[in-house]
Amino acid sequence: MYLSQLWKFSRPHTIIGTSLSVFALYTIAIATTHSQISWLSIGQLAGAWIACILGNIYIVGLNQLYDVEIDRVNKPDLPLASGKLSINQGQWIVGVSGILAIAISLFLGKWLFATVALSLAIGTAYSLPPIRFKQYSLLAAICILTVRGCIVNLGLFLHFDRLFTGVDTVPPSIWVLTLFILVFTIAIALFKDVPDLEGDRQYQIETFTIVFGKLTVFNLTRWAITIAYLGTIASGILMPGSINTWFLAISHTGLLGFLWWRSQDIDLEQKESIADFYQFIWKLFFWEYLIFPIACFVN
Known part of the structure; x- marks a missing residue:
């Protein structure tokens, strides 16, 4: 029972997204550097994954600790909002997770530490009063897309x-992936509050919705x-030496068509329909971290 509530508390769709990003970037690094998998690199992968999940x-x-009252309106099934986890338990989970994330990343390397530390700092500013960037739609979006x-x-x-x-280099393929995720994250930041209109309005949270x-x-x-997909297709065509252009173009064209087909079914007056479409957007996000490593490997 406790494990199931911990899983809900961790927001599974974000855990999946984080996990895919770690494994995808490890895979892309192998493909772009033409390196071999070693036990050392597998250990680093496992450590990075654990640190990022924490x-x-x-x-x-x-975010849930400071949104309990809002979540009782918007997401009453979340563990803190429903009372299935106590505030004290939530505080312990958050505190231990943050400390372990920093400690593990600090031990494994400067870039991992910078990634985790900056993400936690921005995440803290997003939720914690008096800064609480999530109160302001533009600042909230900037926090999400930056991380x-x-x-x-x-x-x-x-x-x-x-x-x-042993060096610090960023190839063109990573810049393309970063720009895609940057634009796609804007979409997530825009749409994430649509299902939560009632509670956000009640507690005066200024969202785009x-x-x-x-x-x-x-x-x-x-x-x-759409811009994210079209931009990635164009980028693949312009840099054919570093990525499989045909695979990138065909896969992204298919997903773009799927997006517009799926979006015809949404009922903006039904909260369940809105929530389903939001989860669909996250699935498209997941797919990118599967498609891009393949495009690098099959080049």
Whole structure:
């Protein structure tokens, strides 16, 4: 029972996204440096994954600790909002996760430490009063896209690249992936509050949904993802030497078509339909961390 609540507390979709990013960037580092897998690199991969997962739990857990009342309206099934985990238990989970994330990353290397430390710092500023950037739609979006879009991709790749080559270099393929995730994260940041309109309005949290309305945010989300896909296709065509252009173009064109087909079914007046579409966006996010390493390997 406790483990199931801990799993809910960790926000599984973010855990999956973090895990895929770690494994994908490790794989891309192997492909771009033409390195061999070793026990040392596997140990570094495992350590980086654990540190990032613990950091993820710290960030989403801290957010829940300061959003209990809002979550009782928006997400009443979350462990703290439902009372299945106590505030004290939540504080212990968050505190231990944050300390272990910093300690493990500090031991494993400077780029991993920088990635984890910056992510935790921004995550803290996002949720913790008096700063609490999540109160302001633009600052909240900047926090999310900075961590997911820039810090994770560049920091983790540099960590693994240094392990394999001993130097700090970022190839064009990683810049393309980073830009894709950056734009895609804008879409996630835009749409994430659409299902939570009622509670955010009640507690005066300024979100894009409250400012612009559900339909506008929905359309902005679709076009942001469309730009991400089209930009990646174009980038692949312009740099054919470092990535499989055909695989990248075909896979992204297919996912782009799937996005527009799937978006026709959403009912913006039904919270369940909105939540389902939000999870669908996360699935598209997951797919990128599967597609991109393959495109690097089959080049």
